[in-house]
Amino acid sequence: MPCPESREPERKAPGLNARLVFAICAAAIGSGFQHGYNIGVVNAPGKLIQQWINVTDYARSDYAEVPTEASITWIWSVAVSVYCIGGMIGGSLTGFFAEKFGRKGGLIVNNIFAMIGAILEGFAYSARSYEMLIAGRIFIGINCGLNAGLAPMYLSEISPVNLRGAVGTVYQLVLTISILISQILGMENWEWVLKYFGHIF
């Protein structure tokens, strides 16, 4: 495939084509979704996770001492906020990844962080380890920090000049939609949403 830049002078106003739309959707949904979803996902089940931290810590002390409210809040706060630490690490690695693997390659390699994070978070409950939840949040944070740099870079570089502004906003759009989705999925009565949509369609 010829380089898009080399074709640009011949074309008056290159529009969207199926391949470009696919690349935009894949990059934006594959990265922006991860980013927004993990921002929002811990909000709704917060109380449940704190209860779980309580139970886990209580069991570890052989039911000798009840964990204090402060210690539970501390662990919970760390679990929520290390995501941002991971984000800072990921954001700082953006330049390195973009140069070493390329924009697309960087986004693909970045999935390793998402997978490690998902495995750690997914098995934290059965392993009765909130440390795994915290470690998973760091890895997801690194993934999202890298996404936040690589995906908009990739999107603006693959789009023709006249579409660059519009395509550049797609990442933010997907990010906010995925925050909404994470909140809806976290709602206790989320079935209601499905029923509601069921009435429309």
Ligand SMILES: *[C@@H]1O[C@H](CO)[C@@H](O)[C@H](O)[C@H]1NC(C)=O
């Ligand atoms: C933690 O669990 C213990 C034992 O079930 C309970 O007595 C205590 O109220 C819980 N603490 C909090 C902050 O929920």
